[in-house]
Amino acid sequence: MNPQSPFAIEIPALLLASAKRGDERALEAIYRQFQGPAYQLAWRLCGDRELARDMVQESMFKAFRQLHQFRADAPFWAWLRQVLVNECLMHLRRQQRIEQQQQEPDLQAEETNLSLPPEVAECGLLQSALERLPTSTRAVLWLYHVEGYTHEEIASLMQRTISFSKSQLSRGTQRLREMLCLKEELSHV
Incomplete structure (x- = not known):
């Protein structure tokens, strides 16, 4: 995963431990730190500002409910980002907004480098x-x-x-x- 990602925000272990215990102030602090990058990513994936806001809230609430499942074998930010990406893509599939491709792509398609920081x-x-x-x-x-x-x-x-x-x-x-x-x-x- 890209360490340049806007999601690459390190969360102190004590703050994360407090959040896992359900401390509302810790959960709010984490939400505030990730709200901006989460919105940007959701907006890029969904292409709709209102839907992006909804996806951020749904994803954050889901992540907070499942916080006990975070095992720290990867950075917290990577886990949280994955929850958001999964939620956005599931929503897009449910809404049938991902277009059906008519033909199988060329397996030899040249991989191009757009290099978008x-x-x-x-x-x-x-x-x-x-x-x-x-x-x-x-x-x-x-x-x-x-x-x-x-x-x-x-x-x-x-x-x-x-x-x-x-x-x-x-x-x-x-x-x-x-x-x-x-x-x-x-x-x-």
Whole structure:
């Protein structure tokens, strides 16, 4: 997983222990620390601000109810992020917002490197282009480039094949380049 992730917030062991005991102040402190990065990730995955707010609340409440299951074999932030990603993707599947792909992707699809650091991903132009992509493509791009998930992890999360993840990455990267280049060309006219 990507250590550059905005989710990479370390929680002191004492605060986490208090939260596990149900201390409301500890739970609130954790919620406040993760509220911003959680919203950004949910918004990127869902493409809808209101839905993102709902997903953050649902995910945080679910995580707090299941806090006793956190075993500390990974950083807390990675566990919490996984809860959020799972909730967002399950919601999208329930709402049938992930488009059905008509043909099996090319297994030889070239993996492209878009290299989107989180500060670049905040750019309005890029956000506008991302919002015009299909939900599943946008989710793959964001999970791969910004959150640092592997194709295997993305395929598992989205209940699809690894080749689906690779093909969405390739197609999405190409489509983003086309959209961003077109806007750049239009601005020079």
